[in-house]
Amino acid sequence: MGKTGLAWEADRLQRIKSDFTTLTWALIPVAVVINIVVGHIVQDILKLPIYLDSVGTILVAGLAGPLAGAMTGFLSDLLWGVIFSNPAIMPFAITAFCIGLVAGLWAHLGWFKKELPLVLGMVLVAGVGGLLILIQAVNSGPLGAGLALVLTVVVLILTALRVFPALVVVGGVLTGLVAAVVSAPIAAFVFGGVTGSGTDFLVALFEATGSNILQAALGQGLVSDPFDKFVSFCVVWILLRSLSRRYLVRFPRGSDLVQEQPIEA
Amino acid sequence: MKRSFFLLRSSGWHTLYPLTKLVVVMAVLLVGLAAPSPIVPLALCVIVILPLVAWAQILREWLRASAIVLLPFAISVLLIQTLFFPGATHSFMSVGPFALKEEGLFFAFGTIARLLLLAGAGLLLLLSTHPADMMHALEQHGLPPALAYIAVAALELVPQMQARAESIADAQRARGLEIEGSFLTRVRGLVPLLAPLVLSALSDVDERAMALEARAFSARRAKTSFKPLVDTKRQSVIRWCLVCGAIVFAAAEVLIL
Numbered sequence: 001m002g003k004t005g006l007a008w009e010a011d012r013l014q015r016i017k018s019d020f021t022t023l024t025w026a027l028i029p030v031a032v033v034i035n036i037v038v039g040h041i042v043q044d045i046l047k048l049p050i051y052l053d054s055v056g057t058i059l060v061a062g063l064a065g066p067l068a069g070a071m072t073g074f075l076s077d078l079l080w081g082v083i084f085s086n087p088a089i090m091p092f093a094i095t096a097f098c099i100g101l102v103a104g105l106w107a108h109l110g111w112f113k114k115e116l117p118l119v120l121g122m123v124l125v126a127g128v129g130g131l132l133i134l135i136q137a138v139n140s141g142p143l144g145a146g147l148a149l150v151l152t153v154v155v156l157i158l159t160a161l162r163v164f165p166a167l168v169v170v171g172g173v174l175t176g177l178v179a180a181v182v183s184a185p186i187a188a189f190v191f192g193g194v195t196g197s198g199t200d201f202l203v204a205l206f207e208a209t210g211s212n213i214l215q216a217a218l219g220q221g222l223v224s225d226p227f228d229k230f231v232s233f234c235v236v237w238i239l240l241r242s243l244s245r246r247y248l249v250r251f252p253r254g255s256d257l258v259q260e261q262p263i264e265a
Numbered sequence: 266m267k268r269s270f271f272l273l274r275s276s277g278w279h280t281l282y283p284l285t286k287l288v289v290v291m292a293v294l295l296v297g298l299a300a301p302s303p304i305v306p307l308a309l310c311v312i313v314i315l316p317l318v319a320w321a322q323i324l325r326e327w328l329r330a331s332a333i334v335l336l337p338f339a340i341s342v343l344l345i346q347t348l349f350f351p352g353a354t355h356s357f358m359s360v361g362p363f364a365l366k367e368e369g370l371f372f373a374f375g376t377i378a379r380l381l382l383l384a385g386a387g388l389l390l391l392l393s394t395h396p397a398d399m400m401h402a403l404e405q406h407g408l409p410p411a412l413a414y415i416a417v418a419a420l421e422l423v424p425q426m427q428a429r430a431e432s433i434a435d436a437q438r439a440r441g442l443e444i445e446g447s448f449l450t451r452v453r454g455l456v457p458l459l460a461p462l463v464l465s466a467l468s469d470v471d472e473r474a475m476a477l478e479a480r481a482f483s484a485r486r487a488k489t490s491f492k493p494l495v496d497t498k499r500q501s502v503i504r505w506c507l508v509c510g511a512i513v514f515a516a517a518e519v520l521i522l
Binding site: 027 | 384
């Protein structure tokens with residue numbers, strides 16, 4: 001609106017700068033440790049078949065913007081390598097970076113606070129699920145598509161019962177899709193698709209039915225990641241609901257996460 | 266969970282400026298991973314990394330840590346690739362209904378060689394360099410201080426948070442929460458364990474921000490360091506040589522081989 005491109009760019013730079021307050025800098029290391037400790041509890045203590053190592057990343061992406069979230073994810077994976085003395089997982093920092101970026105975008109669009117009408121929400125969730133099924137059907141055949149269908153049905157039921165808002169579910173599954181696409185080449189190049197973890201049996205299954213390593217790695221990622229990020233988004237949503245408005249709005253983008261409330265007289 | 270796996274030794278390798286060690290490791294990784302043949306990473310591991318590990322006097326710990334990283338992976342990759350490698354035609358043996366595939370075996374060997382180099386070189390750096398020193402050295406060479414702060418602060422926070430997680434688990438168990446047993450029982454433990462941990466950690470953020478501000482965190486001026494690090498002209502020259510050499514080598518590998 002009468003603004004030149006340059007001025008618009010400058011605005012955006014200003015916006016990014018204003019995301020990095022001292023509060024943001026204080027939040028990021030805490031979120032990095034949340035990623036690591038929560039991931040450790042879920043994988044090694046509760047022994048659940050998910051990673052759940054991006055709760056902190058998604059939180060920061062929501063509270064302080066995509067770039068802060070991306071930075072949190074990137075550093076978490078590097079430090080995970082340092083703390084568990086496993087340098088081999090460090091290349092996945094690129095995936096974590098992308099998770100932070102897209103999660104920040106969804107939060108900025110207000111997906112953590114918007115409530116959709118039930119029918120529209122169901123349609124959106126079904127649409128994302130359908131997309132996942134389609135990609136899996138093309139990439140890894142009936143097995144992948146079947147697993148994607150199971151996930152779709154589960155998230156549809158949870159949305160229909162209004163356990164989680166539709167947009168949180170959509171954001172989680174979409175983020176998982178991005179994560180899987182970014183991870184697959186890394187997993188295929190660095191590890192030959194196999195990472196020595198519990199998801200390897202899936203790689204074996206997809207290799208037996210598929211045509212190459214990259215495809216098998218993508219097939220495995222498309223099973224694990226959308227489910228994992230869906231759970232992560234739901235956990236973050238639960239956490240955001242238990243934090244006070246007063247606390248949330250102190251962060252640069254906290255107002256993206258809370259619903260407008262009429263000022264009471 | 267330890268904060269880091271740094272081992273203090275009085276070796277010549279330890280007295281090197283952290284950035285020099287980082288450049289050595291990165292150069293070796295670049296040359297090794299750009300090579301199409303698995304012989305190169307394997308050879309680099311034996312000719313370069315192993316002597317450096319011996320020089321740093323961390324051989325035993327390095328072998329142990331490498332084995333922990335590599336063994337589960339190596340077993341998994343050997344099994345899966347020799348059995349299921351897609352598009353393989355030559356099989357050299359069959360066990361029951363499964364055919365062991367030659368291409369898969371070669372592929373697995375290549376992957377293990379690359380990962381051996383990645384883990385070996387990475388561990389050499391991790392075991393012999395204190396993370397705070399590394400961050401400080403990077404900061405002296407232009408890394409924004411705020412980024413260095415994040416890395417060091419996170420490393421300091423891990424043991425604290427770990428202790429808090431344990432006391433939360435104890436407290437919840439005392440109130441009857443089960444965190445072992447069937448799948449559903451463990452799923453039910455998820456939120457009671459995680460919510461208090463994350464919420465209490467987040468409630469500290471305010472105080473941390475104020476503490477940072479009180480110590481001139483957002484001041485633009487250069488800050489003096491508590492712990493001086495020694496860099497020499499010679500190491501700086503060696504670093505530049507290594508960077509250029511590694512790039513030339515890697516390019517040659519990609520273009521010629």
